[in-house]
Amino acid sequence: MDKKNISKIVKASGVSSGEMILIHFWGEDDDKDIANHFMVAVAQMGATPILLQQSRSLNRDIFQAASESCYGEPYFDLFTKFDAVLDVFAYRPVILSYEIDNDKFELYRKYMAQLFSKLMNCKRFAQIRIPTAANAEESGLDPQDYIQRMERAYDIDYTAVYEACRQAKDRFEGVNKVSLRTGEDCELSFELTDRAWHIDAGDGDLPCGEVYIAPVEDKTQGTVYFETFYLDGVPYEHVLLQINDGRISGSNQSEITAFFERQPQENRVVCELGFGMNPHVTDLCGYTTLDEKMYGTFHIAVGANTMFGGANAASDHMDFVGHGKIVL
Secondary structure, three states: OOHHHHHHHHHHOOOOOOOEEEEEEEOOHHHHHHHHHHHHHHHHOOOEEEEEEEOHHHHHHHHHHOOHHHOOHHHHHHHHOOOEEEEEEOOOOOOOOOOOOHHHHHHHHHHHHHHHHHHOOOOEEEEEEOOOHHHHOOOOOOHHHHHHHHHHHHOOOHHHHHHHHHHHHHHHOOOOEEEEEEOOOEEEEEEOOOOOOEEEOOOOEEOOOEEEEOOOOOOOEEEEEEEEEEEOOEEEEEEEEEEEOOEEEEEOOHHHHHHHHOOOHHHHEEEEEEEEOEOOOOOOOOOHHHHOOEOOOEEEEEEOOHHHOOOOOOOOEEEEEEOOEEEO
């Protein structure tokens, strides 16, 4: 990722003069230049950058040697001082990828849980996936394809995307019911009373570009059609989902019906309605992190939504992206 895009990301995340910003970097020393560029970009905004690196190889050695006394409340209280966290990962966070003694791994797990309990209380928390071959592994894409798609998605006019998101949000403000029309005759209705729309234009999950809401959980009704429907990375063509009282109740394809029948009830609840707003995501590839940001698409999700104003606590959150028309 080049310095120009890093500077744009830092500015879009909301960093301002005088703030304390934690660069929480997941990567080895070989990739540390990325963290250093974020540090410089934060300083250019007049804020104070502080680096915490999570290296898998170093964490292996530290926690193999550590004891309970190493990380107490005074340590974790240090992380209550930050205005924002830029969670930058060159590879998948938290996973250690090394074998260590069971009691030591439990100490590592406890450390991460306590750390994130503090970090999530900061005013802002942005997750930034770096276009690397290591991150490409979870996408299912060829590494070079992944890197090119991600770099395009990051190289946007963040001010323009925010303004487009704001206008979309304003269009929906005060609207209690909407319908989504897809395919030839499918229609899905959502109840939105007392729920708020959210904008992701650089201060949340990056690459960014979406507006989204948690619809009332037991009120979504109807059918929705997807030309291509990705489930666990597997594409299915011409998929129709039936939704009754807010839960997926069936599909026109037996494998998809069987998948949802195996899920706990809370993981079948329609928990999100959103619209992609990133003009540099131009086609669907099966990687939801990009697909749901594609300009002109909708996405619905099933599962957890308590983190953005919903009431459905669940163990998972799965997004499905398609094309359709919204009717107020």
